[in-house]
Amino acid sequence: MKVFVPRDAAAIAVGADEVAAALVREAQKAGVEIRLVRNGSRGMFELEPLVEVETPEGRVGYARLAASDIPALVAAGMLDGKPHETCVGVVEDLPFLKAQTRLTFARCGITDPIDLEDYAEHDGYKGLAAALALGPAGIVDAVTKSGLRGRGGAGFPTGIKWKTVADAKADRKFIVCNADEGDSGTFADRMVMEGDPFMLIEGMTIAGIAVGATKGYIYCRSEYPHSIVALNKAIASAKRAGLLGDNILDTPFSFDLEVREGAGAYVCGEETALLDSIEGKRGVVRAKPPLPAHVGLFGKPTVINNVLSLAAIPFIMDKGSQAYADYGMGRSRGTMPIQLAGNIKNGGLFEVAFGVTLGELVNEIGGGTLSGRPVRAVQVGGPLGAYFPPSLFDTPFDYEAFAAKDGLIGHGGVVVFDDTVDMLGMARFAMEFCAIESCGKCTPCRIGSTRGVETIDKLRAGEAPQLQREILADLCDTMKFGSLCALGGFTPYPVMSAMTHFPEDFAAAERTLAPAE
């Protein structure tokens, strides 16, 4: 009988490895033969470690287990799917999962992530087969028609990027996967790498065939050691099966793949800094043009895409562009793996068609705050994203709708704060983070962010607060228009949105007297 214990870092961080070891031990003691599968996470992190037992009715889940719970659970008949206070019933029937449209996350949590056969039994490599039938031009055309836009933040149409690289003439071209996922409140890339790495490998292989690239790199941040292990295992088994390397599946196409580990620099998520980092340099942002599509890694034409963009490709190839484009709203087609994080009751991965509102995500799906206190602010799109107050909760999840409210959806992170949050403090943090992570190339970013921190400190201390508010707005303006990349250019989003929507937190009283000693 199969028993599933996730290998996802978010499960391991709350004891999944110990639970898995206890299960093996107790099953053996009880004389029950089990096959332990270390699956990906279903993405319901409040339930982790979530153990699933295969039964005739479906996979029955036991939530939030500790290793010390296992002896009693096994005695209570857990391995036969018997009821228990930790039992959540058949996992697929849980409302949080039922309400989703999982195209990219269709397999995550279900299969053994590093078992190629399991992958193949769940539609794996069907996308590659379809892509080989389409041929390079047909692949690019299908990606364009799907309406897929880059999931790394900027939302640039993936098909156009691929076409540019396909049309470029060069002796070598590269596919680079941006797995730097530095945004707070995001973990979808991590879940793909740990929970369904073959999908990413398949997507990159298809990209290679489409544009004529024979080598790919996955640049994964060092904060994700479990992702790196899972990727390397999956790559090794894809190589053994002839799905990577020379003449893939005996076709004329060759594609090889290598994982490169980041070194703890947020700015290396910016695509040109990332390329420099792979080349062994400081992660400094390059001026554009030239675009990476023309002059990319080692000076060669390069497709650089986020994990989720590349992971969406196998579905699009297998089920067709239209099947993907049928979901979504406006110019945001398909689904977005949204990440509900921070102070939220049902935190986790929620993949859904574009168009769901922020309020639905936070209050209905997310269940409000974990603390039970009122929601006060929600930061969408990572550290460079704006803070939204509940009065803007009718904003639909869509690139253009968020831009119209002076925000961005970025990589799809939604971080919820309750009414104890200090928004002046969050604005200060945004500036401080920019100062810590700045690559140093532009003065407004490097110096402006430090000035921003000092200004906020003066504002908090009540030193001419009106003047400090004006200086802060000015600084934001300078950073917005005088920065080469979005680190300096978008840090004003969280700062200005905090000041605009939560002015009461910026209303420090003028201090007239020197503080008492």
Next chain:
Amino acid sequence: MQPPTYEPWSPERAVEIIALHADREGALLPILHALQHAFGHVPDAAVPLLAGALNLSRADVHGVVSFYHDYRRAPASGKVLKLCQAEACQARGVGQVTKEVEAALGSKIGGPSADGRVTFEAVYCLGLCASGPAAMLDGRLIGRISPDRVAELVREARA
């Protein structure tokens, strides 16, 4: 993840490690990771070795080592406890947890503890943003660190 055990710095070993990767395109970061993995840090003495092997200037190599937050120029004092300070963990109360860890260690975040047995550092997101406050103790991930779990965490870090 296994807790790290480091070899003492040895130029001969460093040369061997560098040679293992030197032929890769963009070899510098993989080599720096390998050196740090072996020795727990990348000492200044490694810089000329790297520059020689990769045909770079010492200034270039030094620039790279100092640019990335991950590389240590000197060995860490004791175990390394990295506590996430990013927004989602702030929303889940890492501010209070940080204060309590600081009190228990008798030192501020960003350096060694008073007894030198723990190096306490900030990290910005571990991808556990719905399971925070989150930490990494010598490479091992720990989630849901509520204030009442700080004593246990600090005990483990000091062990």
